[in-house]
Amino acid sequence: MTNLTGATDSLGQAIDVKTADVKVITGPDLSAALVGQPQTVVLEYTDDLGRTQRFNAVVTTTATQASITAKTDQVVWPGDVKNLTAADLVHNVIDADGQAVTDLSNVTMSGVDATKAGVQTVTLTYTDAAGNRVTTTINVTVDLATLTTKDVQVVAGPTAKWDYLTSLTGATDSLGQVIDVKNARVQVVTAPDLSTALIGQPQTVTFEYTDNLGQTQRVSALVTTMKTQAAIAGRDVTVVAGPNAKWTLTDSLDGSQSLAADGSALSATDLAAVTTNITPNVQKPGTYVLTLSYVDAAGNLVTGTANVNVVASQAALQVQDSQIKVGANWQAADNLLRVVDSTGQPASIEQVTVTGTVDTTKAGIYPVTYKYTDAAGNVLERTANVTVVAEPTDPGNGGGTTDPGNGGGTTDPGNGGGTTDPGNGGGTTDPGNGGGTTDPDNGGGVAAPDNGDTIRTQPEPVTPEPVADSSPVATPQPTVKKTTIQADQVRPATAALRSVAAAKTPQSSGLPQTDERRTGMTTMVAGLLGLTGLFSAWGVTKRRQRK
Template sequence: MASQGSINAADSTIVAGPTAQWSAKDNFLTATDEHGNSVDFSQVQTSGTVDAKTPGVYPITYTYTDSQGTPFTKTINVTVVASKEGVVTKDETLIAGPKTQWQSKDDFVSAADADGNAVDLSQVAVSANVDTNTPGKYVVTYTYTDKSGNAIPATAEVTVLKSKAAVVPQDSTLIAGPNTMWSSKDNIADLLDEYGNSIDTSQAMASGSVNPQKPGTYSVTYSYTDGQGNQVSNVATITVVASQGSLTTQTVNLVAGPQTQWYKQQNLKSATDEHGHPVNIDQITVTGTVNPHQAGTYPLTYSYTDGQGNTFTQPTEVIVSASKAKIQTMDETIVAGPQSRWSSYDNMVKATDEDGNPLSANQVMVTGRAHPSKVGTYTITYSYTDGQGNPITQPATVKVVQTQASISTTDSTLIAGPNTKWNPASNFAGAKDKDGNPVSYSSQISTNGGVDTEKPNTYLVTYSYQDEAGNTVSSTAKITVVASQG
């Protein structure tokens, strides 16, 4: 009768690993003796070995020999495969800040067991020490140990960066004035979030105030809290300065006259705007009127409002004075005569211009002429027009009169003889000059002719006198010399 002996074993696959184990019994299924009864594994011999830590295919032969000496064998393969265990992570960058949070799940992508099946994070060991408030680089280790003891770590790098949040202020200078305006948005140039990106500056809070009408130095603090809770701030300085606007006037003196003109520029000494730059006269308002043709004092008010609304006012005046132009003449009486002289400026005593300054003779026009050798009355007109167009006219009268010069003599009789004397003065009765004043006998009286006192005869002696005007008058005296009767 045939033996019912048998042996049966199965192939298997195990995952290599530090804790992987294999026993020959693992692949043994059954064995029977010659009667078909089960045989314990202890009666089975095996040949071959398995290195459970090293991937490979290992053949194992199982042998059972029944009591009749009949051997039964079965060879199987034990396949040792590499573990499919693995952890996948990702690096991450965070911005440090009070609100910044980090969890291990943030950088965990996936994990698989030895067979490649997904593993939950809860089965993964995590080693981390991430400080989200302190910038730096932090390494997080994720480790999963599979059933074969394979523990393959994976790391993720967590980079914690300092926030780039910033407030960029800008200082400014304002000129104080009623029209000067200020807004907090004026002094923030830029606002950056934690990533360094420019954002709407209205997200910043401003503390501090500025009085744009009052000179001074003002500080305004701008604050901003970024998305990670980091607060940044910066200070802008706003300097409010006094306006450099100014207005200075001066009194103007004019001389009234037809040609006198006045311009509002004349009373303006200087004017500057809020920046200290010169101001054109057209930007200045003048209140009041001036009549430059009529003497008087005219009050004026000059006003200027700068670009910030500051108004500057200055009073001034225009003094219009009467012209001092004047011609002073004198009348004159001239005795007609060959030696009388007259010049057109003889009768002008003094002449002045509108400011009272002396005029030279050639600045005055003379109309009319006197003839000093011809008796008559002559009118001479002196004229001058001053710088303001005021005409000045002054007449002078020149009278040319007949001379009053005269001379008179007396006749006389003498008795001839050695002792008889004759003096020309004896027959001089008197003389008058051109003005009728007496002239005594002197060298001014000339005689023509002589007397022989020893020779009886009738002698004619002519007496002559020439006045200052060159007029000559004469008179003849008769001197009779008679013989003695002794």
């Protein structure tokens, strides 16, 4: 048709060449081999009367102008591969005549593997109207980079903070290799509101991840704020007042019941951040009520209370005076009655400092100081006197000495001192002891003193005849009881105290007192004089009878 310019019928009327009966008798060779070489073509036209005529035309073939151009190399996400078309990769297409093609339905492309990392070559093909096919290629890279997230909860508060890394679970690069999320180029596009106003309401946060190829992708996660679980628990403590008394705030904190904002136990660092409104005076007894304050990681303030009971020390130290004889054994514990610590519990003598010595070989009074310091530094000091006394004089020494240890001045019989012998019959003068007995042969002379209280008369040469047995009737001798004071041992706090004064030597009621001795002596002398006169009269009578 391109070689026909017009046609008429048998009447000479113009007709559309498209409706004319035209046949190609000799056509051109349109192969690329004869491109540019003119070729004669023969056409035969049959008009409406059936008459035919032939005419010639020259056809010269030319090369096609068709072409296709691809875009620059592309990077696509695996999820986009299935929707990828040639139109996404073609820059432009020119037909055989050199005209731009807008309909790209005649353009095809080779496939892309969405699971394959790295560069893939894609071929684009265009077929022009003459059937000429033109192609081009483009590099398509499937980006396997990923960023995965999770939903999290965050404690709300005035200074609450959200770490975006807590919402990320993993990341890979363009080749699908795992990388540390800390090293991934992640930017927070939308952050959560951590104020207490939105507690319990999930909020969507958005992240943008830029991988090693420069490709960016956006992912999201949920962040839900919650109320703090922080709590501070106090513990009541008791402190004994004293110079060395100590108290720290840690003593009043119950770490097992104190919690951080997330409900976990408070760390040592957290406990160190607790404050109190007052500091108790451990030198002054009393109850101190503390208000404990703690600010959690989200800026929420929580409080608690604790009591510090400062009490006076229960320490006690009691000693006693004692008396021992020369040569007796003595230990510091002998004079220590009781020692208890600051809590009222018994303490040992090893905890007591004893100052002073007792020389048991020498009579005298020895002060011994006992000093005890309790755990709070309170010092107790007591002094006990240990009296060392000499042994009493031997009662058989003839001196008539009263024994100071025999119960109070009982006269010792048999010492030659003119004392009535309590065991010889009740006050009868012993005629052979020089005790003032009148000699019956002295003729009634006046009694002469001899060795103290003894009264002796001058004897007569005549020996008296035997008389009836006049042995004195024995009277019971009063018993003198000696009591040795035993030192108390260290007693527990509940033991009753025993006074040294409680251990006294009992007095014998049958012994003569000082005034009684004088009265008895006078009576005894009078009796002796009477007996002397009696014996003298008896002697005179006997001589007369002899005569």
